[in-house]
Amino acid sequence: MKRIYLVVLILSALATACKKAKVSPEPEIPVTPVTPVPPVNNDLPVEAKDGVVFINNGTSAIVTIYAPLKKSVALIGEFNNWQATVMKNTKDGNVWWVQVDNLNPNTEYAYQFLVDDNLKVADPYCEKVLDQSNDSYIDNTTYPGLKPYPVGKTTGIVSVMQGNKSLYTWKNSNGFIRPAKNNLVVYELLLRDFTNEHNYASTLEKLDYLVGLGINAIELMPVNEFEGNLSWGYNPSFYFAPDKYYGTKPALQNFIDECHGRGIAVILDMVLNHSFGQSPMVQLYFDQSSGKPLATSPWFNSNATHPYNVGYDFNHESSATKTFAKNVMKFWMQEYKIDGFRFDLSKGFTQKASVGDEAFSAYDAGRIAIWKDYNNYIRSIDANNFYVILEHFADATEEKVLADEGMMLWNNLNVNMNEATMGWLNNSDFSWAFFAKHGFGKSENLVNFIESHDEERTMYKNLAYGNASATYDVKNLATALKREEMAAALLFAIPGPKMIWQFEELGYDISIDFNGRTGNKPIHWEYFQQKERKALYNTYSKIINLKKKNNIFNAVDATYNLSSGIKYVKLIEGSNTVVVIGNFDVVSKEAIIDFGAGGTWYDAIGGGSITLYGNSYNKILVPGEYHIYSRTALNGG
Known part of the structure; x- marks a missing residue:
């Protein structure tokens, strides 16, 4: 079957998220020049690490930055009245560092690096930034007591450090057991468009709604600092700082903790294919005349290696990039106790130049090696069923290798399943949802979904383009x-993990292109009060619970026919058999299916039971009619 590639996904979702930031000069505020000095053989103190580390009970800080080939680097900030303090250079010329003393551990200090006397950048490793252009739009409810930008002292993005930061006390996460991959039901969520308040606290207030739905994992679209406030988050600039538009660091930690307390795993959407121009790592090695990273950049390619890149493409074979990426992964795993990553555009982790999707998707041994390395690193930190989910969409033989390593692959069923829901049958076969079609050894490595943030809403197309016959x-x-x-019933009948895009369970019908592809979308919580939409939510909840409570929905023995108007999936485990059947045509159709046994069959959706006098099920199904039949009554049915 022909693969469905998310070409529009990559181009539109990221390119529209924010205009690609040019690294252009701002009006400068004078800083005392630093006389360039030759590299000095100053070994890093043993306590030093990338970014800032506090010593002496928070009264001193060792500040470092990785910046090879630079002539001079100085530290400027509130601790020295924004006058340059010359930083020392290690003997290999790669790392610059300085110790700052006499700090108040309870004070937040704004700071930057002054590089070669002409470039001010924030710390790539900082956990908080100040942005004069965007912070004023963040209300005090979402981010109480946000430190003001040091207006008149400097320009550009500013880092913040503090010796004695309040530590979050975890309540639930240490004893949390992650759901098995096969039983994973992921809810993809964009904080910006989930509640009007767009923050962690308001999202927590909807946790009962999600628990009622039955999902056991939330996948947060990117929450690390991105350009602007109104974005999908795929235009990242700082990887260790949660974006303030959604709330504080403790608020995010509390959100994750509370999810764990309700049996819900939290997966972060991580964007390490590229960065945008606000990133200090981009700015440190940037050619203004060409608008591209310099060839000397330790992290970025001057020209992207693949056709779907936006922003600035990481050089994924660079040791500097690998070190940085691993540090990002480790930080979020340990600091926030997350349960998995969904890696955006994982197919882009390649240095093999390609033009066109076919070449880009072809088997790439170098890309496989990169992902094996990252996966092994993640497992070295947390081997307890941590989820590594790739948005890959590459050649099936490559995906099989990654699946064999335990990684999970996104599988997009939007086009074919939407054709089925609209009643157009010629392209409605979604059997690509079965792991065996990919050559995988386990269903747990294929994450099937009907909708994601990158796809058109199926209800929008149903209402706009749906088929009809008579009444x-x-x-x-x-x-x-x-x-x-009916589509949900068939989807969840297919073994393996599933993903739902927010409000899919309410039949959200606003087009992806409303207000621009990545623009804000209307938040329709009133849908939950509408009878027909609430019925869809209730059905999703029932089907999800059937999946979670009955092992047969992960059965290895599965047969199906998904190519015609009458579609079915048949699962066998031990003495039980389940047959999920639906009529996706717009006219009545006769269903003739070998159930494998006569006698009583229970209907988990319609209730009651039917009796077969032989193995064959023969019945006229009206359009839209569906059933979940089982040989023995199902738990949760």
């Missing part, structure tokens, strides 16, 4: 919602 019309809201129920 049966998919463009009718109640009819379209019922067909969404």
